[in-house]
Every structure is written in structure tokens, then in C-alpha cells.
Amino acid sequence: MDQLTQSEENYIKAIYSLQQKTSSPVGTNDLADRMDTKASSVTDMIKRLSDKKLIQYKKYKGCELTDNGMRTALKLIRKHRLWETFLVEKLNFGWDEVHEIAEQLEHIQSLKLTDQLDKFLNYPKFDPHGDPIPDAEGEIQQREQSFKLNELAMDQSAVVIGVADSSASFLRFLDRHKINLGSSICVKEVYEFDDSREILINDELVTLSAAATSKITVQLV
Amino acid sequence: MDQLTQSEENYIKAIYSLQQKTSSPVGTNDLADRMDTKASSVTDMIKRLSDKKLIQYKKYKGCELTDNGMRTALKLIRKHRLWETFLVEKLNFGWDEVHEIAEQLEHIQSLKLTDQLDKFLNYPKFDPHGDPIPDAEGEIQQREQSFKLNELAMDQSAVVIGVADSSASFLRFLDRHKINLGSSICVKEVYEFDDSREILINDELVTLSAAATSKITVQLV
DNA sequence: CTTTATTTTTAGACAAGACTAAATCTATAA
DNA sequence: TTATAGATTTAGTCTTGTCTAAAAATAAAG
Secondary structure, eight states, X not given: OOOOOHHHHHHHHHHHHHHHHHOSSBOHHHHHHHHTSOHHHHHHHHHHHHHTTSEXXXXXXXXXXXXXXXXXXXXXXXXHHHHHHHHHHTTOOOTTTHHHHHHHHTTOOOHHHHHXXXXXXXXXXXXXXXXXXXXXXXXXXXXXXXXXXXXXXXXXXXXXXXXXXXXXXXXXXXXXXXXXXXXXXXXXEEETTTTEEEEEETTEEEEEOHHHHTTEEEEEO | OOOOOHHHHHHHHHHHHHHHHHOSSBOHHHHHHHHTSOHHHHHHHHHHHHHTTSEEEOTTSOEEEOHHHHHHHHHHHHXXXXXXXXXXXXXXXXXXXXXXXXXXXXXXXXXXXHXXXXXXXXXXXXXXXXXXXXXXXOOOOOOOSOEEXXXXXXXXXXXXXXXXXXXXXXXXXXXXXXXXXXXXXEEEEEETTTTEEEEEEXXXXXXXXXXXXXXXXXXXX
16 A cells, blocks of 8 residues: 555545535535535546545546545544644644644654554544544544534533534634633524524623534533 | 745755755755755756745856755754654654654644744754754754764763764664763773774763764763 | 436646756866 | 866656546436
8 A cells, every 4th residue: 555645645535524424426526626626637536546446436426435545534534633632732722723734744654653642642532623533443432412503402501512614714703702612502592583592601691693503513411 | 935845845955954064065966866866856956946046056066055045944954853852752752763754744834833842842952863953043052062972082071962873773773772862971992993982881881883983972071 | 308407527738846868068187 | 188077957758736628428307
């Protein structure tokens, strides 16, 4: 199994993530959108990855990761999330600042580095956005049942365990409203006309749009 | 000042290092040897770097770094040595294992990352091989007067402060003889016929070849 | 079951960074 | 000072990853 280029690795991650969301197979145009490139470039890359047996590909039918490709994707996600954790926990970065840097760090090749980093961080199970970190074997810790905040019943007490959008802009919005992983949260009012909600967060009331509440993952307490 | 490719950065580092050793200007073939590539490839790259005003270049006359190129080189060296320090101090790597990984990590683009890492490591002045780490302004801490072990007078007490060869093979040789940065060292005998020496290191006697002693940097105590 | 719209692939080009082989410049020795 | 060895550059090619434009396959609608 020879070294992949950063570009190849980025495609693998994108295919993995689309495969999770929309279920396989992944279409060429969807991938092109995700990679911010053209469909023809995607076709080229798909051929390369197929040659390397990382994806299965039938012309005009889209592609899906092979077992091998899946392992590759999980290793990358592991590295990405470990580095994000490192940046936040050890280097005092904000959770809105780490994605770009982790995108670079995830390509560093060294199994030992990854595993030592994992140990140094004390084998974290979730990253700063609440996303699960695959272990050295690629196993992902499954969450207890969770909800999006907009599915939560009124007056039900819950705690924030993740975000469905890790863009800097959304994360800074949450910061401004003092919403973090671990925050206690409770729905106090639903405004039918626009599906926005009055939320009690750490003893303060704020109003959140439907767009916002649909991106906050919570667990009952 | 636009982003450099990893390849361009590697050339800048190589030019810097050759410039230090043999003093400028740096010849095309020397660079080709250092980069393990062909002279024609070097000529191509030299033109690119010259266009970007990182080196000064006269056809057939070799090249040297401009002020700008020098700053670029020092930033890379700073990152490289900070990462090596991190790997050894925080992730328990041996000093013989860190070079390759730091070669990758030094290309990560983020000023904040570098500076936070520096802070996290408590602003180290020297890396695990005893090489000085440039600060955020590119300033390098100058050493007190130092010697190579083969220049040290008999029975003169000294301490190991660096190595002139950071290859894994030489570093593992030092490990095997329990020679580390900070080790107390003293020459007890010089064998004229091959210039090898009997050395007292932390209360143990070992014989080191001329090749070995010429690569160990020490300071008088 | 055709026709049209959409998706996907092919064909041909380009830039970066590398290579080989050939040409050219510089320096050294007779 | 000229012949020639050694260093350096040019010319032309290759691969990776990208692009545009055009062709082909599939899906959807009448």
C-alpha cells in the first residue's frame, strides 16, 4: 500500500463524508461540489483511486469506498480530530480556529506520531466539536441516543454534546451566546411562525433561529 | 508574499544550510546533491525562487538568499526545531526519530500555531540536538565558545551541548554509549596512530573514533 | 417510447516539478 | 592560449492534478 498524495487523501475523506450523509454510491457532481472543483477533475481522480483499490467505481454509477478506503478515511479522521483536540486543549486555540490547521496536520505520515499524540491527550473519545475520534483500530465510540435541539420537547433538560456545523462562523455565533459542549440547555418556548425557540442556557434566556437549533446536538440528562 | 510550495521551502532550507557551511554563492551541483535531484531540476527551481525574489541568481554563478529568503529559511528552521523539541519533550520520541517527522511538520502554515507551540514548550532556546531555535523575530541565540570533542585538551572537564551530525545512525551510536546532551565528558587518552580517544563519560570509560569525536560539540565547565 | 434535461465521461491543454540528453559556458592544464 | 574536463543551462518529455469544451450515457417527462 503506497503513500497517497494529499489530494488523494482529501478525496477519500470527502467520499467518506458524503457516503455517511447521503448513503452510497457518491455521485461525481456531488463530489465536485464538495471538493470545490470540476466534475472532469473528479472523474480523473476517481480513476486513480479506483486503480489503487480504495474505491469501487462503475462508470456513470458513482463510487463507494472499499474496506481499504474506509480504513484510510478513518485514519485521516482520527488524525484530524486528534490534532483539533491538541490545538484546543494544549495550545489554547478556540474551537472555531482549528479546522484549517488540522486539515494540514492530518496529512503528516507517522503512525507513531498519531498514537503518541493520542496517548499524550489521554485517549480522548470526542473532539472539540463533539465528533467521535476513531481509535487506533478505527473503531468509533457510538453515542447514546442524541437529538437536535429543534427536536427537543419543551422544558426537557439536556446538555450540548456536539455541533452539526463546524464552520468558524457558526462556532463564533455559539461562543457569543455562551453555548459550549457541556452547556445545560432547555427549551422554554417555540415560536410556531418561524420555528425559532426561546432557550435557557446556563441560566440565561436566548432566542435561536430554526437554522441554529437544527445544528446543535444535545443529550437528555 | 504568496505561499510557497513544500518543494520551494525545501530548496530554501538547503540553500541556507549550504550557504552557512561553504559560504555563498551556492553552486547548482552542490544543491542538486543536497536535494538528491538533478542539476537541471535545480536550475528550474532556482529560476522560480529568483522570480519570487527569495534568492539572487546570476547564470553560471550560483545563488544566495536575499534578506527575504533568509527570513523564510529562519522561519522554517524555527518550526522544524520547535516540532523536534515537542516530539522529544512531550511525545517521548528519541532524538534519533524526530528529524523525518519534523521535515513534514515544518511545512504547516500558521503563524499562531508556531508561536503557541513555542509558548507551550516554554520558549526553548535549543532543540534536542543542541541546535539553536530562532525566536519569532528570527534571532538565533549565540552559543558561548564551544569545541569539538577532538579539540578538547586531556583531562579538561566539559559537557556535551550538541552534535554536528543528526543522522539516526550517529544518534543511536551515542545512545548506546549513554552520551546525551548535558553529559559530563573528559578526555583521558589520545591514541596518536588513529586519533581515537579514551573518554570518561558519566563515570564510564569508552573509546571513540576520530570520526565520532569530531561530531560531538562540548563546552568547558 | 421517444425527446429533452441532467449527469458523467472523454479529449485536449496547461502549470508545477521532475527527468534525460544535448548544448554551452567556465576554468584548468599543457 | 588553446584543448578539454567539469559545471551549468536548455530543450524536450513525463506525471499529477487541474481546466474547458464537447460527446455520450442516463433519467425524466410527455
